Amino acid sequence: MNDLIDRTDTGSLRVAAPVAFVDVVKRFAGGTTALDGISLALAPGELVALLGPSGCGKTTALRVLAGLERADEGHILIDGVDVIGTPTNQRDIGMVFQSYSLFPHLTALQNVEFGLRMRRVAAPERRRRAAEALELVGLDHHGARYAHQLSGGQQQRVALARALVTRPRVLLLDEPLSALDAKVRVQLREQIRGIQTELGITTVFVTHDQEEALAVADRVAVMRAGRIEQIGTPEELYARPASAFVADFVGLSNRMPGTVVDGSVAVGAQRLPLIDPDAPSGTAVALVRPEDIVFAAEGDADARRAVVLTTSFLGSLRRTRVRLDGGIEVTVQHEVGRHLAAGEAVHVRLTGRPVAVARP
Incomplete structure (x- = not known):
């Protein structure tokens, strides 16, 4: 199943990409500074969670990395290349949103195929890879179902399969579990972590849920007012918080x-x-x-x-x-x-x- 992302469409081997924010600033109209010079480096294959309260800038950071927002200052590096001026569809990323964003008129298999269709991958190869992606997320017997025939957790897994099927070098998850009930949320976060570990894909996971961040991440960056208050392993943040804000927010x-x-x-x-x-x-x-x-x-x-x-x-x-x-x-x-x-x-x-x- 590692063939899902370990090889490019031409068959050459992929290597997980390092990612870096370097002094990134993002301002919105009205003078609001959403990102105030953040710097953060992710090692290849690492999962880093951006954790913080509403309005702290974590989703803006993800959108800047995705190219959905343009940074006003600083650099975004993917595999050492500054992608600030690169369109979203050329950044080699996969993204899973809080809302599942599935096409209601397409089946689960067709939803997963969609990105491959846009890349003009041949139909037989497209179907094979989409079926593999659904199998990876445990939905290989649900490919013919439409979104309204799937539970919330199943829809989110289809969205994850759709993000993975294009073999991105970076995976972005924007509060992907917040709309699910507690039991499904725990099950799906464990599945996401297992898949991410198996595939070795560099991942940024945005959440406001500290338990979720501590459970899935290699490291957690706690954000406040557009800045990173502290970054470290879950154990470091819990046992040695660098500030009262981190101590109050984590645990x-x-x-x-x-x-x-x-x-x-x-x-x-x-x-x-x-x-x-x-x-x-x-x-x-x-x-x-x-x-x-x-x-x-x-x-x-x-x-x-x-x-x-x-x-x-x-x-x-x-x-x-x-x-x-x-x-x-x-x-x-x-x-x-x-x-x-x-x-x-x-x-x-x-x-x-x-x-x-x-x-x-």
Whole structure:
């Protein structure tokens, strides 16, 4: 099945393409700066997720890479070649949109064939490759169906097959799962990641869903106001956020008042090491992950009294909201076997893992 993208129409071997944004600026009418000098390099075959809230510039970055928007400054490199002035249809990319954008009057097979038809690929070859692409996404028995006869997840897989069938060197995914229900979303993101890994295609995946980004990406670029706040592996972003914005956006954080002194932060009676030991001294807010707060025995020297507010069962874990003495509310992540009732008195303490801090 790797023949789907590993060879050009002339039979020569393809190599996954590196991609780079170099100081890219994009402004819209009215003075809005959507991209404020972003630079980002993707290795061949890497999947990078652009993650951030609405309006941060992630979709604009994708559209500039695709050639659907023209950058005002900077360079877009695909395999070392600046494609800023290159039309979309000559950039050797495949794109899957949030809306499936299938032609309703064509069957699934005909939809997948469409790009090959535009490239004047002969009909027998066109049908063979389209059938292979549908098989790759698990829809080899659905080729004769029209869009209205397919579920949302199946339509999105047809759109993915259509993007892959032309053997692009770069794949762009613009929030492709946001219109699907939770279970289908998880199944399809795993399938997309499996296909991307098998084919080794350089991929940019845009999403506002942090769980989705962390689950599928080799690296994640967290964007804010047209800039990249931090880029790193999912583990790096979660464990060592470079800013309070990243700590808040990637995963859950409890905001607890504290004081930074000599490379650590005092939170209540406990002192916690800092992710950034050079953080300036003074009043701060410690960003403490729910798993870094645990229930403790009453006699524990670091224990703080608390009252249970709510508790949520999440399958493999529970999250319980408690109010500490002094009125601060925090979330504790713990094992499912511990059942707590609203109003129950408990004690909690911090585990002592390094934390990020923000200014109050």
